[in-house]
Amino acid sequence: AQSVTQLDSQVPVFEEAPVELRCNYSSSVSVYLFWYVQYPNQGLQLLLKYLSGSTLVKGINGFEAEFNKSQTSFHLRKPSVHISDTAEYFCAVTPQAGGATNKLIFGTGTLLAVQP
């Protein structure tokens, strides 16, 4: 079974400051990793994903994440945030090939609150 931990339920940050949203996972098998963003009253939008290859993954809106297998982490970063980045961010994993299902297992989310 897999589980995802997002320790920070809320991260307040000032506009143009850097930010890191933390994500750790637990799994007995190899996984694919994802970050989704959810704006108020909207569905989830894929920010980026790690399937294989380079451990540094670049996504949309200037976000990037680094996969660290030894620490089972997949932290999300942005060097300079904007007010428009205020949203809920979800980290998720799914087991790699071998099963009939690829359901996403989500963390509890981190609210990024960007202040002027």
Added chain:
Amino acid sequence: EAGVAQSPRYKIIEKRQSVAFWCNPISGHATLYWYQQILGQGPKLLIQFQNNGVVDDSQLPKDRFSAERLKGVDSTLKIQPAKLEDSAVYLCASSTGIQETQYFGPGTRLLVL
């Protein structure tokens, strides 16, 4: 390209009533998912379809929840009878196939009073 469509966007019902949600996936997407997102939690998969067959419904409360995807395109999720704890956002997602990126709809926000 049109995204995943869901309706209604909001629904308020009383406990023990029934309710149904509708999802139209992105054209050509064979795999369809229903997730339940309770306030303060991440989404949890309820059921996954591959075309019109069920791939995973292990977390679907089958005594009250049902879902179908008869023609392998649109899908409906039904709750009968609803309980207070069913208050949540119900998200539909689709992908071209298993192991492909999932695209989410805007969700249906259900409040059970």
